[in-house]
Amino acid sequence: MLKILTFSTLYPSREMPSHGIFVETRLRHLVASGQVQARVVAPVPWFPFKGPRFGEYGRFAATPHTEQRHGLSVTHPRFVRLPKVGMSSAPYTLAWTALRAARALQREGFDFDLIDAHYFYPDGVAAAMVARALDKPLVITARGTDINLIPAYTFPRKLILQAARQADAAITVCAALKDELVLLGADADKIQVLRNGVDLTLFHPGDRDACRRRLGLAPGRFTLASVGHLIERKGHELVIGALKDLTDVDLLIAGSGPEEAALRRLAADLGVADRVRFLGALPQAGLREVYAGVDALVLASSREGWANVLLEAMACGTPVAASNVWGTPEVVSGPEAGELMPERTAAGVAAAVRQLRAVPRDRAVVRRYAEQFSWDTTTQGQIDLFQRILAARGLPEFRHA
Structure with missing residues (x-):
């Protein structure tokens, strides 16, 4: 051995x-x-x-x-x-x-x-x-x-x-x-x-309605998640900025880091603070509940090798909207998985989310896409x-x- x-x-x-x-x-x-x-x-x-x-x-x-x-x-x-x-x-x-x-x-x-x-x-x-x-x-x-x-x-x-x-x-x-x-x-x-x-046993669709209830998500409200360390590279500020154009959308941010205060100020300055909730750093089991409960994961990073959060969300049946950088197109290589942003800006985030809503993904198909990445x-x-x-x-x- x-x-x-x-x-x-x-x-x-x-x-x-x-x-x-x-x-x-x-x-x-x-x-x-x-x-x-x-x-x-x-x-x-x-x-x-x-x-x-x-x-x-x-x-x-x-x-x-x-x-x-x-x-x-x-x-x-x-x-x-x-x-x-x-x-x-x-x-x-x-x-x-x-x-x-x-x-x-x-x-x-x-x-x-x-x-x-x-x-x-x-x-x-x-x-x-x-x-x-x-x-x-x-x-x-x-x-x-x-x-x-x-x-x-x-x-x-x-x-x-x-x-x-x-x-x-x-x-x-x-x-x-x-x-x-x-x-x-x-x-x-x-x-x-x-x-x-991706751990297909840990990350799974589960009971989506129960996840939404535990997360306190409003019935019928389209909800995004942005997951990752709260640093500039992850682009959480772009997702918050997109809410100005996505007026009927809520956002959960999971992660901790030095940019939290600045992100909270940005949400307040843009008038969207009532639609943004900071969850702090979560264990993987807590992330599964977020992935399974929200309608889409957004990853607006400026640099990524292989973004695990994308596959984790997909394994929970949740489509993604991601910036078109480095290894991300290799993760989001088919339309059934989600959308790549036309540009890495708040407007690009909004455009990708609108496309996800215009062409809804079947969550069972998204899960099957993730299953090829054991x-x-x-x-x-x-x-x-x-x-x-x-x-x-x-x-x-x-x-x-």
Whole structure:
């Protein structure tokens, strides 16, 4: 059986259960195959004070050093994120911390065969340093802004390409990210596209009327959801802005983040605050209820690798209206799934929503569309890739269960 070390700062914890949950979900399905054992090293920035008054850093400080999540052992070592020079120094402080944690696992008897890193910068760059020090195969998964934003900076771009050259393989969650990584100078032959899947058991249509009652949705009112961290990139302000033209539409916003106060002010300034409800950050079970209850999900992001929220909503039978960026057209590739916005503006959001209302989607058909995106293909793709890497290095191959 293959033993892997999964490494990323994007990984959930007791304190931040939704942080990087897409990394955990993919790993859980991989381990459930019965062909892989895994330990997780998920470093968090060091901070001296715990508590909500210190925001995200207070939650990092309260993160346990070790925990069990869904049967997986997770270690959260601390690394130093230096003020003002954090982007340049992070790969090095992260690598130092990760190497110590990896060697500790080896001393405990978990001598892993391969490092499975997520997010190219700084995580993948740090993982490359650790892999080189330990002479271990390395696979790095690119997920979005690590390829479509961070390489705009010269020094990170240089380190990303160095890591890509050293890695035995790279995975991208959509074809658009592979194309961009190749344009940056990476070897196309070493990059495999393995898109995220969706948990079709957790996300399902269920009793839609009951969901609407629990959410307190007004009978007969067309209701949208906008889901994601409350940051500029997610475009929640565009969805709020669209309500000026969608006068008979309500909006639920699920997520937390630094832009909440500004978004609330915008809703008030536009005179739509009585039609916008902020739900805060929700666990996945709570998100399922939102997806199942609303009439459509809107995703107005400026950048996305593979937006899991789109598939989650579709699995609940809910069509989507999404900005036409990066990997999103690969998710919303058929009219039965929803609409791509004609432009990424408030008017573009309104136009896409109007089209959804003019041509209603059959919720059962939307669900069937989502069912083609189970995790099975992605899991087998990882197993096959790891098998090829071990064979190429002349290492013992693991047997299929």
